[in-house]
Amino acid sequence: MRTMNAAFAAAAALVLTAGASAGSLAEQFAACASKYANTKTGASVMLECNAADGKLNDCKVLEAPSPAAGFDKAAMCVAEALPVGSRTGSIKVPVKFTPNS
Numbered sequence: 001m002r003t004m005n006a007a008f009a010a011a012a013a014l015v016l017t018a019g020a021s022a023g024s025l026a027e028q029f030a031a032c033a034s035k036y037a038n039t040k041t042g043a044s045v046m047l048e049c050n051a052a053d054g055k056l057n058d059c060k061v062l063e064a065p066s067p068a069a070g071f072d073k074a075a076m077c078v079a080e081a082l083p084v085g086s087r088t089g090s091i092k093v094p095v096k097f098t099p100n101s
Contacts, residue, residue: 025081032077037070039100045075047093051084056093071097 033039046063049056056079064072075095084091 028081029078032074033097036074036077037097039097041069041097042099043069043071043097045071045095045097047075047079047095049079049091049093051087051089051091054083054085056080056082056084056091059093062092 037043043065044063045061045065047056047059048062049059059076059079061072061075064075074097075093078095079093082093
């Protein structure tokens with residue numbers, strides 16, 4: 001995937017900290033999408049994760065297309081790279097994949 005979708009970028013802006021590199025996040029996003037999902041199609045995934053110690057953990061998929069499409073796994077992969085700063089507790093993370101053109 002070439003770039004982060006605007007909806008994902010907005011969600012990521014909520015959790016990015018000053019020490020996080022937007023470039024590396026975009027690279028992680030692209031790598032996860034390429035590894036697990038068909039980048040010629042798009043999809044939206046809603047995760048719910050626990051924020052603690054600056055990271056997301058114990059994520060579960062709340063909404064996603066068919067598991068066979070792989071976007072659920074791609075979103076979980078992206079969540080591993082999202083820093084959350086000092087936020088704690090349950091957090092919903094929307095991830096939107098747009099098709100490559």
